[in-house]
Amino acid sequence: MxxxxxxxxxxxxxxxxxxxxxxxxxxxxxxxxxxxxxxxxxxxxxxxxxxxxYSPAQVFERGYVQNLVKRGTDHIYNASPDSAEYYIAKAEKHLPYHPVIPLMRAMSILWVNIPTISEELFLEMEYHLDSAVSLAVKNDPELEDPEMIFFAMASYGLLAEYYADQGYTMRAVGEANRAYGLMKKGFEIVDEYPEFLLTTGLYNYFREKYPEKHPIYKPLLWFFRNGDMELGLNQLKRATKESFLTRVEAHVYLSYIYLRYEFEPKLAQTYLSALCEKYPNNYYAKAKYLESLANPTDFKQAPIDIIYSLIKHESPYYKLAGYVFLGYLEEKIIKNQKKAEYAYRLALDYGKTIPSHGEFFKSFGYVGLGRILVEKGEKDEAREMLDLSLKYAETDQVEKEAYRLLSEL
CATH class of the missing domain: 1.10.287 (Helix Hairpins)
Structure with missing residues (x-):
């Protein structure tokens, strides 16, 4: 010892x-x-x-406490906050001063409300994330212990992400710098501690892929250590199997990579369908799973019950997604253009209420509505819808479709 x-x-x-x-x-x-x-x-x-x-029970060590954290984490990702809090409170009795406790409470808030986090909700998240950092530093002032490195890094990363989304550039940069400093420590211990596979894999992949897709940023990255895209993907795949705290995040990021960068939607479907099966109350995974099926061939197997569950959700983000995919179902599979147009318009009305979220679903809805209007000969409105689709487009698929339709007007 x-x-x-x-x-x-x-x-x-x-x-x-x-x-x-x-x-x-x-x-x-x-x-x-x-x-x-x-x-x-x-x-x-x-x-x-x-x-x-300084609690002797540790999260990375297998045993009763880790099992409590695992069960709490499963309820977090299933957006079941009461059940999650039950296990967080039980874990807190054994780890009263461990950063995992406030981090889990922050994550619970996040996954109940993802991706539309209000400022009021974030203030509560921020309190828990700051508490996690504070506890990590008090436990290990030099942040050399793997657990303290991980929980401080995760907290800094979440803070940086929110500040960036809200336009707080300098605050985001500060938190990102702190997270990156700890991430580098994770590079050295990733083989021994699989929770670092997620951040190391993301770094290795995007360090090379992002400047490849966006060459304008390449000169800004010269002082960062080189990555390795193939190694990064393999590390993320390992994270989906070997980690327990970051397993779901690894599924989400891998599916994102396969949808946005590698253009292999069937691989994304594999990871997203697994999340939908294990976490039936995770509406974010449901919406992304339908996105991975969004082509005329694959959408034939789209679970209609998932579409309607999104529509019934109280969040305008999920109503946007649900009605967009209902429109696509009516347009491409059922072939009812009138119902498709109605669903697309309803979806986009919900989209207008969330200006900072749902860009893919908006672009997909606008291009779908544009297709229908082109067929109806309503050229002026079709052009307007297709221009809006390009404004929000996040994928080459939507961009190409919008430009093709515009060329026909």
Whole structure:
């Protein structure tokens, strides 16, 4: 047994815990016999507080505590906040000062509301993320312990992502720099700690792929270490099997890569269908799964119940997605252009209420409505819809379709 960053490592949690309990029992017995005014009592009080702060049970170690975290995480990704909180609270009894607790609470808020996080909700998330960073640093001031590195890095990353989305550029850059510094530490220990496979894989892939797709950014990346796209993809695939905290995120990012960069929707379908099966209440996965099926051949197998479940969701983001795919179903599979047009228009009305989200679904809806209007000979409105499709387009598929239709007007 040895201590690293004040955290017990290299021991099974229960053996470490039992040893510490016996030691504390002896100390407490001695402590109770010391006069309250004794300087020795002050020393022992400080020691006991430090022991209470640095919990011996660790998340990366297999055992009861890790199982609680796993079960809580499953409920987080199934957007079941009450069930998630039940396991978070149980884990907190064993890890009262561990950053995993506030991070899980932040993630629970995120996945119930993803992707439309209001400022009020983010203030609550921000509180938990800041708490996670604070606890990681208090546990390990130099951030050398793998667990503390991971939880601080994840918290910084989520903060950077939100600040960037909201246009807080300098704050986003600051958090991203902190996350990147810890990510580099993760590069060195990824083979021993599979939770780092996600961030290492993403870095290796996008460090090379992003400037390839957007050459204008290439000069800005010269001071970053080189990546490896093939290695990155393999690391992400491993993360879907070997990690437990980042497994779902690895599924989501791999599907995104196969949809947006590698143009292999069938591979994306594999990862997204697995998420839909395991987490039936995860509407984000449902919407992305339908996106992966969005071509006339594959959409024949689209689960209609998923379309209607999105429509019934209270969030305008999911109503947008649901009605867009209902329109596509009516247009391409059922061949009812009137119902398709109605569904597309309804979808896009919902889209107007969320100006910063749902770009793919908006572009897909506008190009679908444009197709119908071209067929009806309503050229002016068709041109307007197709221009809007190009404004929101995130995929080459939609862009090519919009330009093709515009060339026919």
């Amino acid at each position: 040895y201590l690293k960053g004040h955290v017990i490592t290299k021991l099974k949690p229960f053996s470490a815990f039992e040893s510490l309990k016996r030691a504390l029992s002896c100390i407490l017995d001695f402590y109770n016999k010391i006069p309250i005014i004794s300087p020795l009592k002050k020393v022992i009080t400080a020691f006991l507080l430090s022991v209470a702060f």
